[in-house]
Every structure is written in structure tokens, then in C-alpha cells.
Amino acid sequence: MSETFRKFLRTLPDFPAELPGFDPDKAPQDPTELFKQWLDEALAAGEQQPHAFSLATIGTGSGGGQQPSSRMLILKNIDDDGWHFATSRTSRKGRELAAEPSAAMNFYWASQGRQVRVAGPVAELSAEASARDWAERPRADGSENPNWQLYALRPAEIEFWQASNDGQHVRHRLGPDGALPG
Numbered sequence: 001m002s003e004t005f006r007k008f009l010r011t012l013p014d015f016p017a018e019l020p021g022f023d024p025d026k027a028p029q030d031p032t033e034l035f036k037q038w039l040d041e042a043l044a045a046g047e048q049q050p051h052a053f054s055l056a057t058i059g060t061g062s063g064g065g066q067q068p069s070s071r072m073l074i075l076k077n078i079d080d081d082g083w084h085f086a087t088s089r090t091s092r093k094g095r096e097l098a099a100e101p102s103a104a105m106n107f108y109w110a111s112q113g114r115q116v117r118v119a120g121p122v123a124e125l126s127a128e129a130s131a132r133d134w135a136e137r138p139r140a141d142g143s144e145n146p147n148w149q150l151y152a153l154r155p156a157e158i159e160f161w162q163a164s165n166d167g168q169h170v171r172h173r174l175g176p177d178g179a180l181p182g
Contacts, residue, residue: 015113015163022162024172031158031174032078035116042109051075056104057096082152083118086133089149097122103153113163120156124149
């Protein structure tokens with residue numbers, strides 16, 4: 001079955017036939033502005049939940065060594081503190097962030113053939129901000145959740161990636177290999 005499955009996977013399309021172009025030299029200098037532009041374009045292209053991203057954290061594996069884990073979350077805001085997301089402190093990701101306060105976010109918009117990766121240290125935001133975020137959740141019933149925590153990832157590295165059907169994908173990195181504004 002593995003050979004059949006491998007062949008099946010190779011028949012699936014990688015990207016849509018029509019993809020937007022991307023010239024980093026013409027992009028906004030501020031990566032937040034570029035992200036918001038790409039988010040707007042993803043919305044216009046019909047992407048569902050374009051504010052959803054995979055959050056990767058580091059935990060301890062069953063053998064005692066470091067083990068990465070990831071899950072999907074929703075971007076809450078971007079401001080001077082960083083890129084906001086929330087979870088329960090008692091969840092796996094909350095425990096992992098308490099032990100190793102760094103993470104990576106990855107946004108993917110299939111219809112655009114675009115990804116944005118943001119990595120860096122993570123800090124807990126205030127109890128007031130966390131309580132406000134909990135209260136604003138669509139399914140919140142007015143109850144409090146003292147374990148709910150709003151976090152901010154402060155970018156040390158950001159990469160904008162644009163697919164190209166000719167294989168000449170464009171990577172626009174800011175961070176260790178380039179400067180982040182601010």
C-alpha cells in the first residue's frame with residue numbers, strides 16, 4: 001500500500017495554476033504591513049480563517065529529550081508587544097511555553113501559494129489582557145477562566161514565502177539574515 005499511496009500523493013496538485021507574484025524589493029519595509037497586505041489578499045481570495053496558524057513549541061518527549069509539537073491557533077493581534085495568541089496555561093502548549101518560552105508560527109494560504117513564518121521568544125501578557133481576551137471569545141458564557149493566558153511572540157525572524165509554479169519560489173527573510181525594523 002505504501003507505494004500506491006506514494007504515487008497517489010504525487011498526483012495531487014501542489015499549487016493553483018494562477019499564483020500572485022512577489023517582489024521583495026517592492027514590499028513594504030515593515031513586515032507587519034506586508035503581513036496585513038497578504039492577509040487582506042488571502043481574504044479576497046476566499047481563504048477560510050486566514051488568521052489561523054500552526055504554533056510550534058518545544059516540549060519533553062517520552063525519551064526525555066526535546067520534542068517539537070504543533071497545533072492550530074488564531075492570531076489575536078499584532079502590536080509593539082508582538083504577535084498575540086492565547087491558550088490555557090494548563091494545556092500542553094501552555095506547559096511547554098512555561099518551560100521553554102519560544103515558539104514559531106506558520107500561516108499558510110493555499111489559494112495564494114503563500115506562507116509566513118514568525119519565530120522568536122514568547123512572553124505572557126497581563127492578567128487583564130488575558131481576561132479581556134477570554135471574555136471576547138465567541139463562545140464565552142460570561143464565566144471567568146483563570147488559566148487563560150494571552151501570549152505575545154516577539155519576532156526574531158520572519159519569512160515570507162511565495163510559491164511559483166516554475167519552482168523559483170521567493171523567500172523574503174527578515175531576522176538573523178536580515179534586519180527587522182524597530
